Amino acid sequence: MNRSVACSGRHVLDIAEQLCRGRGVRLTPQRRRVLEILCDSSKPMGAYDILERMQGQVASAKPPTVYRALEFLLGQGLAHRIESLNAYVSCIHPEHPHASQFLICRECGEVRELESRRVDQTLESALKACGFQADSQMVEVTGRCLRCSGGRSV
Ligand SMILES: [Zn+2]
Ligand SMILES: [Zn+2]
Numbered sequence: 001m002n003r004s005v006a007c008s009g010r011h012v013l014d015i016a017e018q019l020c021r022g023r024g025v026r027l028t029p030q031r032r033r034v035l036e037i038l039c040d041s042s043k044p045m046g047a048y049d050i051l052e053r054m055q056g057q058v059a060s061a062k063p064p065t066v067y068r069a070l071e072f073l074l075g076q077g078l079a080h081r082i083e084s085l086n087a088y089v090s091c092i093h094p095e096h097p098h099a100s101q102f103l104i105c106r107e108c109g110e111v112r113e114l115e116s117r118r119v120d121q122t123l124e125s126a127l128k129a130c131g132f133q134a135d136s137q138m139v140e141v142t143g144r145c146l147r148c149s150g151g152r153s154v
Contacts, residue, residue, distance in 0.1 A: 012039050012090055016078050019094060025076065033058065034069040035090055038079055043109040044087035082111060084140050089113065099123075099137060105145035112145065 016035055020027040027035075037053045038045060045053075047066050054061040070088055073079035078094045081087070082102055091100075092113050099120040103112040119139060127134050 012078075012092070012094070015094055016076075019076065019078070023076070025072075028069075030054075030058070030061070030065055031069045031072050034066060035073055035078055038073075038088055038090035041089075044082045044085050044089045044111050046085075046087045050088070080113065082140060083138050084142070085111075099139075101139035101141065103145070104140060104142045105148055106142050107144050107148035110145055 017027055034050055037050050051061060051063060051066045074081060077091060079088050079090050089111055098115045101114040101116055101119055
């Protein structure tokens with residue numbers, strides 16, 4: 001799935017508005033703008049890339065503005081942090097809590113979000129078997145996407 005397709009029609013932003021309203025939290029214009037920037041990008045964006053993009057419109061935008069907005073978006077499950085890249089993506093299905101796996105293409109830089117319950121459950125039971133209490137878990141796989149490896153889409 002293409003991220004820009006998932007984000008098209010302001011679908012993600014509409015869902016974000018609804019979710020926030022339902023939870024009684026505010027998707028302020030700045031938070032919304034950061035989410036919008038993430039949605040518009042086909043690649044994960046670092047905080048400073050986001051800031052640069054914002055400063056075009058909001059001259060007063062400062063690093064804390066972006067970090068606070070990102071913290072909010074992560075907390076609400078509207079965005080994810082790609083640890084290995086120290087960058088952020090918007091979530092493609094924020095309606096429900098989920099553990100994601102990320103496929104990172106090292107050629108084109110595109111990141112695809114997967115939500116495999118099986119991977120999640122397998123990891124969960126493996127952790128349980130070790131008696132390990134996980135705070136967070138990231139599954140990030142680097143490689144080449146279908147397009148970059150010359151494969152054909154089904
Ligand atoms: Zn997600
Ligand atoms: Zn690629």
